[in-house]
Amino acid sequence: MSSEQREALDTLFRTGPLEIGGDHLKQREVFTRMLTSRPLPDDVVLAPRELGGVPVLEISIDGVAADDTLLWFHGGFYVLGSARTSAALAANLARRTGMRVISVDYRLAPEHPHPAALDDALAVYGALLDEAGGGFGRVAGDWAKGAVVGESAGAGLAAALLVAARDQGLPMPAAGVLFSPYADLTLSGPSMTGKANVDPSFTAEAVAVRARDYVGTADAAHPLISPVFAELRGLPPLLIQAGSHEVLLDDAVRLAARAARDDVAVTLDVTPGVPHLFQAFAGVLDEGETALRRAADFLTGSFASKAAR
């Protein structure tokens, strides 16, 4: 494997300027700079729009007539990041699947604690459903032509969206792909301490600061805040990917366990020795490349399987 690549990435994180638990306004700048400093490929098209009253960024590949939509939720612990900070990874997956991305600029904490982000996610989801035959992937009646994808907090949000949409009787998408989900804001996973020494990205203490920002006066164990505690029955097939060097590893593991218990088709896909959201480094990390390939295969397979039914 790519032990040199992995070590370089590790050093990058450990010596980088991002302090997840630091001043949120300053860290927003750092986070955005980190994720947008490299130019996007020339053929990536970014089109800001609004859906359901929520700002979104449509990300597509020039010349690709995408039928299907990936509804995308960025990472950043509900406090950092934006629709734009997901563009590089989202465009990469759009290219591999021939799909287009709607990346959601959901409102951020601490200015907007739970349930602001979820409300925004639901508004966009509802608008996409109403767009059947419209501009976003010629969405079918049961939204077979859409999937939800999330990174980190965005993966937790994507899971919460699916649970809330199911509870409202809305149609489910073809699939969900959750990259390194942040899905337990009580921080009760054993990996929070068990992986503390090997996670180069952040500590339980830093995460706790950001969790308080989003939870606000709510209960951190609420299933729509921490979907590891949710009833997941009725959700579409899920692919959950994580690196084994993550304090959030057990968020992924427990979400998968819960999905299995609740009769959801679920694949938990753990890559050893790599950090949180290693897929974002697909260009320089072999494991990121192969994991993204599996995610693309899962998505195209899920769409094909749903279309065949």
Next chain:
Amino acid sequence: MSSEQREALDTLFRTGPLEIGGDHLKQREVFTRMLTSRPLPDDVVLAPRELGGVPVLEISIDGVAADDTLLWFHGGFYVLGSARTSAALAANLARRTGMRVISVDYRLAPEHPHPAALDDALAVYGALLDEAGGGFGRVAGDWAKGAVVGESAGAGLAAALLVAARDQGLPMPAAGVLFSPYADLTLSGPSMTGKANVDPSFTAEAVAVRARDYVGTADAAHPLISPVFAELRGLPPLLIQAGSHEVLLDDAVRLAARAARDDVAVTLDVTPGVPHLFQAFAGVLDEGETALRRAADFLTGSFASKAAR
């Protein structure tokens, strides 16, 4: 999906003659009849042999020049079954991968409790390693050309074999595929009760009878009896498949969680609404077909990836 297929299979199990917890001599006959009553395809070649002093059955497809070997361990709670009872499923996977199978006739409990089965597995594994360049898959120095596969108890045994082989400093195979692993003989998984109402194949009470047969005077929580309690570091990439209608579901889930914790590349792949070892019904159950396809892809991918390094 195939809800009719699933219901038919369910009925088949619930009304079938197999009583896992019954008299072991009688149940051996029933189990063997169940799994060998349908003829194998004409081109499946069965060749009994001996490896490391242990009887094995070589299973291959006529006309396929297989380079790679699947070392296979049958199911039956360490009490029922034989190398031959795996032939249909093993031949199916051999065909899909272009590999040959060595199915092991390990000694059975209660006549031969732990560690007899594991000793036999290790003897065969060692013999395969020594056969480098020999008759079994032209095994490479690091056994890149072999994988271990197990069903149910055989999957638990395969996991225990990998742990024991690692502890002895033996080379690891390219991959492990564990179908519905029986990997906790203390029966402590929540699914033992949580899935009792939906598992058509067996009950915790029946499994407990068979667990006593194999554990004998040993400790059921010993990591080589119950690999959900083992340190798994150093194991090769694992694919763990299970149905969500299994009292053994949490054996699969916890084995995957352990592997992830221990930096093993692991994929947990849960199919909803299907019973224990649903892959054996690939011919009549769509979910079995697609799960076997994923297992074949995983194996060929693991071999290719190991060969490339």
